[in-house]
Amino acid sequence: MNYCKKSINNGMNTVPFKSTQKIHKQEFISVIRSDPYPPYSQSSDRRDQPFKSARMKVTMMMVMMVLAISVYLDSASAASSVGEFVDKTINNNKIAIFSKTYCPYCRRAKAVFKELNQVPYVVELDERDDGSKIQDVLVNIVGKRTVPQVFINGKHLGGSDETVEAYESGLLAKLLGIETVDHDDL
Known part of the structure; x- marks a missing residue:
């Protein structure tokens, strides 16, 4: 190999280097990049830059995973709290109705309990932010x-049709533990 002293002027300062084909190409690239030192003379800190970059990527991935897991756990806890709300509503009330205010079938089911002089615990899903989750x-x-x-004493009775049928047959009064009342068809 023939080494000879040369220098390249990159517009700011003159960079001396030994010329071989390989070194010349590396130094030319470093000059184009405005790197003041050619690659063969860089400090050891620059050599493990790819490792720092890899460590940085791994760290970022771990941070992203932790964030994703925390978001998942928050949504899971929200879902479990909605589930707990539904369970408590069903089990802690003699009559629980999950309804929507604009629904004619819901009004019909609620009218049955009014006819029996019973006050159900009604959850109007369209008036709640978590109504869709409850559904x-x-x-x-x-x-x-x-x-x-409709739930009676923690057990599912059904929808509007089943509630009206249970009312007309006397089953609903029996489930509620009240005397059978003469009633009009709904």
Whole structure:
């Protein structure tokens, strides 16, 4: 190999280097990049820069994973709190109705309990921010997304049609432990 002293002027300062084909190409690239020192003379800190970059990527990935897990756990805890709300509503009330204010079938089911002089605990799903989530929980319990969903003493009675049928047959009064009342068809 023939080494000879040369220098390249990169517009700011003159960079001396030994010339071989390989070194010349590296130094020319470093000059184009405005790097004041050619690659063969860089400090050891620059050599492990790819490792620092890899460490940085791993660290960033771990931070992203922790954030994703925390978001998942927050949504899971929110879902479990909605599930707990539904369970408590069903089990802590003699009559629980999951309803929507504008639904004629829901009004019909609520009218049955008014006829029996019973006051149900009514959850109006359209008036709640978590109404859709409550409906998702109800799908898992009753297998339907429709409203109303009526529960008596913690047991699912059904929707509007089942409630009216139970009322007309006297089963509803029996489930509620009240005397059978003469009633008009709804």
